[in-house]
Amino acid sequence: GDELLALTLEPGEYDSTVVCETVDGIGIIDLSSFSENSGREFTSAVKKLESQGVRNVIIDLRGNTGGYLSAAKDISEVLLPKDSVIFQEKDKDGNIQKLKTEQEGQADFDHIVILQDGSSASASEVLIGALKDNLDNVTTVGTQTYGKGTEQVSVPFTDGTSLKYTIAEWLTPSGESINRTGFAPDVEVGLSPVRTVTYPGMEEGEVIVADSVNDNAGALQLFLQYLGYEVDRTDTYFDAAGSEALRRFQADHGLEPTGEADKETFDQIADLTLIRIYESEKSDDAQRNRALEILSSGE
Known part of the structure; x- marks a missing residue:
């Protein structure tokens, strides 16, 4: 609300890439990246779910651009x-080396659903390929993954700089290369455009007016639509309907109803949209809801 809260905080260290919860008896493991500790944290999450009798699990790899391949192995x-x-x-000479698990898996879930999107890359794709090729109870939901099928190493130098270069291409267990193509989902489900829209942001002195084209106009109209104001379009052309929707928003929020958006107005609308998205993050998550539906119905 309008309350101002002042806090004094001590700096600390926090490294957690795994978040685990249950919804209606279904486990959800959100894996945000593949860090040094991810394997240990993932193991703890699995043990927690199994102790609760969970038989079906969702592994959320959306937005996970990768990290350590060793974590994917763990x-x-x-x-x-x-x-x-x-x-x-596979190295540059075509020599192939297979990386295998060295111990018996500790988990035995009835069904695993993986959530993936265009930012699921590298180690995320390694894990997807490993599970899809070795298990017959895995379903992927979401959109096409990024397609990062190469492996890099970084060599540090004494002056603080480093050189990062590609040493190999990695293939799925079945020998498939996903480089520049990625994995298509078994069940394709997109997200609301308001959750994925990109825009440059408004500059000081910049104004979006009716009957004009602006790189931020698409986001502005999407935001207004999400907040319940009627617009005709959501591209970079800001038309009369968009201006009228903005005028109504301004009137509802104590702003001068000009129907034009400067940086302050745009930022206020964007911030309010972000708050609403966070408030309804789970209920509006079509991909997550579809995964829960698949596991609940036994599809």
Whole structure:
């Protein structure tokens, strides 16, 4: 609300890439990246779910651009049988080395649903490939993944700089390359455009007026539509209907009803939209809801 809260905080260290919860008896593991501790945290999450009798689980890899391949291996060790191929590494001479699990998996879920999107890349795709090729109870939901099928190393120098270069291409256990193509989902489900829209942001002195084209106009009209104001379009052309919707928003929020958007007005609308998205993050998440539906119905 309007309350101002002042706090004094001590700096600390926090490294958690795994968030775990249950919804109606279904486990949800949100894996935000593949860090040094992800394997251990994932193992703890799985043990927690199994102690609660959870038999079906969602692994959320959306927005996970990757990280350490060793973390993908650690997580695969939890879910796959011993000697399962996690991925294959192909060098510039065509030599192939297979990386396999070294211990028997600790988890035995009835059904695993993986949530994926265009930002699911690299180690996320390694995990998707490993689970899809080795298990017959895995379903992917969302949109096409990024398609990062190469492996890099970084060499540091004494002056503080480093050189990062590609050493190999990785392949799925079945020998498939997903580089520049990614994985298509088994069940394609998109998100509301308001959750995925990109825009440059308004500059000081910039104004969006009716009957004009502006790179921020599409986002502005999407935001207004999401907040319950009627617009005719959501592209970069700001038409009369968009201006009228903005005028009504301004009147409702104590702003001068000009029907024009400067930086202050745009930022206020964007902030309010973000708050509403966070408030309804789970109920409006079509991909997550579809995954829950699949597991609840036994599809």
